[in-house]
Amino acid sequence: MxxxxxxxxxxxxxxxxxxxxxxxxxxxxxxxxxxxxxxxxxxxxxxxxxxxxxxxxxxxxxxxxxxxxxxxxxxxxxxxxxxxxxxxxxxxxxxxxxxxxxxxxxxxxxxxxxxxxxxxxxxxxxxxxxxxxxxxxxxxxxxxxxxxxxxxxxxxxxxxxxxxxxxxxxxxxxxxxxxxxxxxxxxxxxxxLTPVRVTPGARLVHDLDHLAARWSDQLTLLVARAGLGIAGVDTGDGSVRLVHDAGPDARTGARPLGAYGESDGTIAWLDLLAALLPALERxxxxxxxxxxxxxxxxxxxxxxxxxxxxxxxxxxxxxxxxxxxxxxxxxxxxxxxxxxxxxxxxxxREPGGPGLSPGELARELWLAKRRSAP
CATH class of the missing domain: 3.40.50.300 (P-loop containing nucleotide triphosphate hydrolases)
Structure with a gap:
């Protein structure tokens, strides 16, 4: 610790x-x-x-x-x-x-x-x-x-x-x-001390594959509660795919999507879970x-x-x-x-002092321009 x-x-x-x-x-x-x-x-x-x-x-x-x-x-x-x-x-x-x-x-x-x-x-x-x-x-x-x-x-x-x-x-x-x-x-x-990337474009969702068998129930619960329109996690073929709820008017039921069909925010959440779930155990x-x-x-x-x-x-x-x-x-x-x-x-321990408001900043920029004018 x-x-x-x-x-x-x-x-x-x-x-x-x-x-x-x-x-x-x-x-x-x-x-x-x-x-x-x-x-x-x-x-x-x-x-x-x-x-x-x-x-x-x-x-x-x-x-x-x-x-x-x-x-x-x-x-x-x-x-x-x-x-x-x-x-x-x-x-x-x-x-x-x-x-x-x-x-x-x-x-x-x-x-x-x-x-x-x-x-x-x-x-x-x-x-x-x-x-x-x-x-x-x-x-x-x-x-x-x-x-x-x-x-x-x-x-x-x-x-x-x-x-x-x-x-x-x-x-x-x-x-x-x-x-x-x-x-x-x-x-x-x-x-x-483990650095974790949750930035757009990192797309580390494949790191979840080796966690699928052990953490599928936890993943299902966490992603279903996240309000992302996800009904669960499909690990049938050994990889992790998120199952999306198509809604009551859809012709087909819930369907799994691959990693590249997910939003950056969803991938970032999965990236964090890939590090967070093992940390909770180890x-x-x-x-x-x-x-x-x-x-x-x-x-x-x-x-x-x-x-x-x-x-x-x-x-x-x-x-x-x-x-x-x-x-x-x-x-x-x-x-x-x-x-x-x-x-x-x-x-x-305390936040720093407030910066310039937009109006104050505009005034300072205007005065700086006047001072720098020939």
Whole structure:
């Protein structure tokens, strides 16, 4: 589970910005997830975090930062590729000389871990992994350009030698490749950050085919309730086709259509379900940019309701999403607002100040034209 994420010097983010999914009261009754700890009391975690804001405010930057964090932890080759795509804040010449920093607090096998890294063009210049048991912190390893300091019983010496020879990857990613008994669960938790595309033209409906046998009843219920004119799901030939209700005046009854006969909105809903249904069973964190770009607000509300219901979300899956409008089904503590200040993105709990009204904008444009006239 993802508890907290911090980012610095990445794209439109200059200063440290933090996104937390730790539940903050007051939450709607039954909307939070309870995560037991091996050491200490259980923590209450929110299943949702939405980032809202105007165009170019940095909403997508937050989602992209989480995707980059995943790449840096998932495998050695992915980490090398992510480090090569160094993309610092570019409006301040000083920040181009500084590394990008990510840090995530996650819950893996009932233990809270904090993993972070700092990288520049093709080089990881810092990395750390700490575990917390109650009020006690255990430093599993800390790495900088001078070397790697590790916990002796963790037996990380071979990995420390490997990153000394290849500073373009992370020690955690190499531990994932080596299936290290202690570190692999942390890497797997971060690798479970899953970007999901629900944009027009993605058309990933074929991804539902391998889910047909297991999820046909759930798919039938969800698409039939979506108000899309769909009566059910046909999986007779091993693939998924939606059965459309032709209405009482039609000469034929309900008929199935192929994927390319469906609307973009329907395909987007299916794309989301293709990721959402397995997540409800296995857990993980879904990352969805522009959630409301194609989906109708009622479908957005339905997806959020599924994740927010602990009876359905037993695996404690989470969703971090960006959207233009705030779904009324989200709690205030689940809302983050991206605003620009001095060209840099900030994450706030309150929405930014209102922009110019159409009349004020027209007046400003007219005055600007007068000032620029010879």
């Amino acid at each position: 993802l508890l907290t994420f911090r980012v610095q010097n990445f794209r439109s983010v200059r200063d440290i910005q933090e996104l937390t999914l730790l539940a903050v009261p007051p939450e709607p009754p039954g909307s939070g997830l309870v995560a037991p700890l091996v050491h200490g009391p259980a923590v209450h975690v929110s299943p949702l975090a939405g980032v809202f804001g105007a165009n170019a405010s940095g909403k997508s930057t937050v989602l992209r930062a989480l995707g980059t964090l995943r790449a840096l932890a998932a495998s050695g080759s992915d980490a090398r590729d992510a480090a090569r795509r160094f993309d610092p804040f570019r409006l301040d010449p000083a920040t181009r000389l500084l590394p990008t920093r990510f840090e995530a607090e996650v819950l893996a096998e009932g233990v809270r871990h904090v993993w972070g890294c700092a990288y520049k063009q093709g080089e990881v210049v810092g990395e750390w992994l700490h575990a917390y048991g109650g009020d006690r912190r255990t430093v599993w390893y800390e790495r900088n350009r001078s070397g790697v300091r590790t916990l002796p019983q963790a037996r990380l010496e071979p990995l420390a030698v490997a990153v000394a020879r290849d500073p373009s990857t992370t020690l955690l990613a190499l531990a994932a490749d080596a299936e290290h008994a202690w570190l692999a669960p942390v890497a797997a938790t971060l690798a479970a 857990g993980g964190v879904l990352l969805v940019d522009d959630l409301d770009a194609v989906l109708h607000p009622s479908l957005v509300a339905e997806a959020l309701r599924l994740l927010g219901d602990p009876r359905l979300n037993r695996a404690r899956a989470q969703l971090v999403f960006a959207a233009r409008t705030v779904p009324p089904t989200t709690a205030e503590s689940q809302r983050w607002y991206a605003v620009k200040s001095g060209g840099a993105t900030r994450l706030l």
